[in-house]
Amino acid sequence: MAKRQARFTPQELEDDPRLKDHSPTLWSEAESGEVGRRLLSSAVRCFAANGFHATTTRDISGGVGLSPAALYVHFPSKELVLYEIIRVGHERALAHVRESEAESEAEAAAGAGTGTSDRLRLMMRRYTAWHARHHVAARVCQYELNGLTPEHYEEIRELRRRTNEVFREVVARGVADGSFARVDVNRVVRGMLSLGIDLVRWYRLDGTDSPDELGEFYADLALKMVTGTGTTDTAPDGRSGRTGTSGNGSARGNGRKASGSSVPATGQGGPDLAGRARGGPGVGP
Amino acid sequence: MAKRQARFTPQELEDDPRLKDHSPTLWSEAESGEVGRRLLSSAVRCFAANGFHATTTRDISGGVGLSPAALYVHFPSKELVLYEIIRVGHERALAHVRESEAESEAEAAAGAGTGTSDRLRLMMRRYTAWHARHHVAARVCQYELNGLTPEHYEEIRELRRRTNEVFREVVARGVADGSFARVDVNRVVRGMLSLGIDLVRWYRLDGTDSPDELGEFYADLALKMVTGTGTTDTAPDGRSGRTGTSGNGSARGNGRKASGSSVPATGQGGPDLAGRARGGPGVGP
Incomplete structure (x- = not known):
């Protein structure tokens, strides 16, 4: 029987060439601070590899050798990191x-x-x-x-x-x-x-x-x-x-009820794709 | 402060028009049986909305009103459902x-x-x-x-x-x-x-x-x-x-080491995109 596939750990992600890009240059040190920038870069790798819901704050902070408490100093919630x-x-x-x-x-x-x-x-x-x-x-x-x-x-x-x-x-x-x-x-x-x-x-x-x-x-x-x-x-x-x-x-956004209905996780900007309680017309890809 | 976003439950997913498609016609009853087909259809919605890693076997079976034990009768592991x-x-x-x-x-x-x-x-x-x-x-x-x-x-x-x-x-x-x-x-x-x-x-x-x-x-x-x-x-x-x-x-697949290195979760068929220990040339999108 096939072995069950575990999600990737921050340690595995650290040196993977497929997770290397110029994203760290996106975060300005003035805005995020040095630790904030490192946390954002770690979070990018974790979210990209395992998805937001399967990533923990411990994964993100552990990826840069910090405790979850250190993350909360910069980002009060995991959602705020994603945001x-x-x-x-x-x-x-x-x-x-x-x-x-x-x-x-x-x-x-x-x-x-x-x-x-x-x-x-x-x-x-x-x-x-x-x-x-x-x-x-x-x-x-x-x-x-x-x-x-x-x-x-x-x-x-x-x-x-x-x-x-x-x-x-x-x-x-x-x-x-x-x-x-x-x-x-x-x-x-x-x-x-x-x-x-x-x-x-x-x-x-x-x-x-x-x-x-x-x-x-x-x-x-x-x-x-x-x-x-x-x-x-x-x-x-x-x-x-x-x-x-x-x-x-x-x-297709017209007439959509701005209800608590759910959405596909891999959505884009369209209302059909990105979450609960999101009314109004779509924005295309 | 922003409310933390929870993942979607099977109940939320059940009636969402954005998660309706003709996927149920993909599973042949002869191959999968009636319960197997319902489980696959539920799993498709769960994986599409929350991702594989954030979905539990309880989510999948619960989506069709069954216990996790019922799922294991048809699929010995969550990975086998995905497969x-x-x-x-x-x-x-x-x-x-x-x-x-x-x-x-x-x-x-x-x-x-x-x-x-x-x-x-x-x-x-x-x-x-x-x-x-x-x-x-x-x-x-x-x-x-x-x-x-x-x-x-x-x-x-x-x-x-x-x-x-x-x-x-x-x-x-x-x-x-x-x-x-x-x-x-x-x-x-x-x-x-x-x-x-x-x-x-x-x-x-x-x-x-x-x-x-x-x-x-x-x-x-x-x-x-x-x-x-x-x-x-x-x-x-x-x-x-x-x-x-x-x-x-x-x-870009050439020379890739077939090691235990990890990959972006949203990958396609290319070796760069789809998992550990996968060598050989890429296959494009």
């Missing part, structure tokens, strides 16, 4: 995407003639590379939203909505200015973000694709998604060709 | 993809003139729709591989490798016969499968996209991925334009 990781992760990702837009704006203002395609390409490259570079923390950000309290979840959902919005704006602009085909903006953006998000499931820094290489490859794919082949744009008024209509992401 | 879900899920998905190829072959033999594009489109539509239709079980199949024993994991990895291979074959054929651009086969297929897999994170059956509608939309995107725009194919001999070279998926 800090997810909040900072989402804020940094949003800032990163916005920086790419600001850069494109600046180039355009300087007369460098940045087209909508270049903007989308830069944005997708940055979004992808950011998730690759911080793939362990990003995995927690994407797959552990269920561990948040409803209040914290709402806050994160707003950050996700804003990130999606930056993408939707550039794609909608490209459709409007004729750079792109008449694609279904919401659905296409959901597909792009899906590519950038799904990599946290399998990416590792010591693989053959560097974060920038993967970013470049996915920027190509994103651009192809908005070009004129396929049935989407040959039937612009048909079911799959409509522009700006709602995909699952934005429509 | 049954993941094995059947992967076998059905592979069969589904192969059926689409067999259908295309039959049409071609009947002189219906099925081109490589049609084959890829049908395959992607079926792959996507299958994952949407069974998205709760598929979520367990994708995100809980870490709970398997090394032996069981190896078996699943082989099923994943075969599924990927069917996709790689049709894309490589399209590149060879000139239907597609000279794309990087492994990387492009990884992107296609990423789209089909990531939906298990956010999809729900009562959303606006039916499984077939989403399948059709992603079939369009898959076809766009292999067309002639973007830099990938304008530089066919360059870094991002090469055909058939290894992406992260197939190369």
